[in-house]
Amino acid sequence: MSDEAARLLAEIHAARALARAATPATRPGVAALWAHATRDPGGPVDLATVRAIRADPGTARRYRALLASQAMAHAPFAVAASDGPVASRRIGAFTLEILAATEDAPPLLILRGSEARSPRLIEVILGDETLRVALPPPIEGAILLALDPAVPEAVRLGAMLRDPACAAFLL
Incomplete structure (x- = not known):
């Protein structure tokens, strides 16, 4: 493996580690999830919250739990x-x-x-x-x-x- 390939591989691993460390900070809080769960149909949505619900299974579980808590x-x-x-x-x-x-x-x-x-x-x-x-x-x-x-x-x-x-x- 060349030095350049090794450096590139190390940078990729470092970027992945930073991305994993940054994930909890980008999770929406309970207030953001609650606002999304109580929104009106067709109304505005927070795209960061929608993205987090789609991308993070933990956030999706929390959102479904909030929906279930208010659902009939x-x-x-x-x-x-x-x-x-x-x-x-x-x-x-x-x-x-x-x-x-x-x-x-x-x-x-x-x-x-x-x-x-x-x-x-x-x-x-x-x-x-x-x-x-x-x-x-x-x-x-x-x-x-x-x-x-x-x-x-x-x-x-x-x-x-x-x-x-x-x-x-x-x-």
């Missing part, structure tokens, strides 16, 4: 079942169903629960992707949300909820 119900992964055109899963005391599209109607998300209070938001996490969507008020005890193919966010919500590895939080 959550499922860290889906116990998904599908029967033909209907996909359903339980999220705490709630049942979530996705009815397949028909010729004249888009897919429909139906959320039913026995809770007196209804969730206002749903946040789903799949891998490093997070999606937060506002839910409409319930109609006769059920929340209905059209998963319109013309709305990319709605299409992605349906796709993520169908994946068994997807975590779901009802807030």
Whole structure:
């Protein structure tokens, strides 16, 4: 190995050591995670917090714990079942169903629960992707949300909820 290659290798190891030492300092604090967990859908986000949640498994666990603490119900992964055109899963005391599209109607998300209070938001996490969507008020005890193919966010919500590895939080 030449002296130049050895020097370059030593610099790489030193840079890695500095990067590992700097990681805890770049982790967002509880206040930043709480602000992110209580944000409004479509509102501004702190990109440093989002980056930390995606890149650092410890930060991601802390964020999910904060979400779970404020959620009415959550499922860290889906116990998904599908029967033909209907996909359903339980999220705490709630049942979530996705009815397949028909010729004249888009897919429909139906959320039913026995809770007196209804969730206002749903946040789903799949891998490093997070999606937060506002839910409409319930109609006769059920929340209905059209998963319109013309709305990319709605299409992605349906796709993520169908994946068994997807975590779901009802807030």
